Every structure is written in structure tokens, then in C-alpha cells.
Amino acid sequence: MIANVSYYKSNAGDVFNPTHPTFGNTYLYSQLTNMTSCPDPTDVVDWVYLVTASYDLRVTMLKCSVVNNVPVMSQVISNWGSCKVQQISPYTNQPVCFTTEACKYAQTAYFVGVVICQIFNVFASKTRKLSVISQGSSNTFLAFAITTEVALVIIMTFIYPLNVGFGFRDNIFMHYGISALPFAIILLVVDETRKYYIRNLPEDDKGKPHWFTRAALW
Numbered sequence: 001m002i003a004n005v006s007y008y009k010s011n012a013g014d015v016f017n018p019t020h021p022t023f024g025n026t027y028l029y030s031q032l033t034n035m036t037s038c039p040d041p042t043d044v045v046d047w048v049y050l051v052t053a054s055y056d057l058r059v060t061m062l063k064c065s066v067v068n069n070v071p072v073m074s075q076v077i078s079n080w081g082s083c084k085v086q087q088i089s090p091y092t093n094q095p096v097c098f099t100t101e102a103c104k105y106a107q108t109a110y111f112v113g114v115v116i117c118q119i120f121n122v123f124a125s126k127t128r129k130l131s132v133i134s135q136g137s138s139n140t141f142l143a144f145a146i147t148t149e150v151a152l153v154i155i156m157t158f159i160y161p162l163n164v165g166f167g168f169r170d171n172i173f174m175h176y177g178i179s180a181l182p183f184a185i186i187l188l189v190v191d192e193t194r195k196y197y198i199r200n201l202p203e204d205d206k207g208k209p210h211w212f213t214r215a216a217l218w
Helices: 028-030 099-125 140-158 164-165 178-200 211-217
Strands: 060-065 070-075
Touching: 028 070, 099 140, 099 178, 140 164, 178 211
Parallel strands: none
Antiparallel strands: 060 070
16 A cells, blocks of 8 residues: 555546557646646545545556656556456445555455454453363353354454444455454464473472463463
């Protein structure tokens, strides 16, 4: 994500065209006619709110330079890559790729990933030495809390207009916490390993707990 980058507004329906003098920005193209200097950018790209959400950044995030008294437009980002997830934003009703809406989808994926890791962290931290497998999970309040948390995440990300109001978006399945699962599993495995050594390492010659137990038991 690039912060504090100026952009040029475009007309509705402008389509990115890499061979066009203004890359498909018809409004900017009309402004450049018979001009010998660069027009001022419209504003700064808004990554937080929805001011520039409907703009294709490939068409609006441009920079201008004067060559032989002729304004020449170039792109701030030379290689935008390709769109791999064909998804429509519930706010703009336009493709998410190459817009500031992609930032909202990335933030939602990160948020859901945090929730997934926190759920695994609950099971990792619910005992000090016992394995979560041997202790079981009979805590009804814990089950209620996890169920409520998952339900709130689903509601805030998939129920329109709540998702727009809270700044979340309707991510696809592969972006909905799936990327966080390996890290969540590693968290649980590491903690189970820690507890295993705490339970099984013998005391030292003076009858004190093993150094690992003293260092790792919270």
C-alpha cells in the first residue's frame, strides 16, 4: 500500500488502457488538450475511508512530467500485476482489484486471521501444565464465548450494510482465516511441547524444578 499519493479523478466507466496517453483516463485526457504544463492532481488517495473507493487506481494514480512543452503521463506503479480474485465490492458494485477496496479486504483477512489465532490461543493457555487433550473442554462459558466471537465475525463481514459500516468486507473462503491456520496450529503445538517438557523433565540434584520448568512455567 502506498500512502499520500496524489491522484487524478476520472470519468465514470473509464477502463484501464496501457496504450492510451492517460491510460484510459478520459477526463484527464480532455484536460491535457493544448496544455504545456501538468495539471494539478485532484487529491490524495484515501486508503481509510471511501472517498476514492470507486476509482481504478491504474487510471487515476498517475504522475505528470513535461517533455518538449508537452505533458506526458506515467504510472506511479509500473507493474500492477494481474487480478487473481474476481470479486465485486458491496459498496461500489465494481471489481475490487486495483481499487482502495482491496485494502479493506486485506484488513478483513488480517482481522479474521487474528480471531482464528486467538481461538487456538485460548486452548493453549487454558492449562498451565496439563495437555489440552487430557483435560478436555467442558467449560460451557468458553464454548459460548468462542461461538459468539465466530458469529460476530461472520455477521460483521458478510451482512450488508454492517460490513461496510465497520469497514469489513466479504472475503472469499481462502482469505477467510485459512492463511492463519498454519500459524495457529504451530502456536498450539509449541505450547503443547512446552507443557510436555514441564510435566516430564526431572528435578535437579537439589530437588528444584528443572531449569526449563522454572523458565517456561507461567
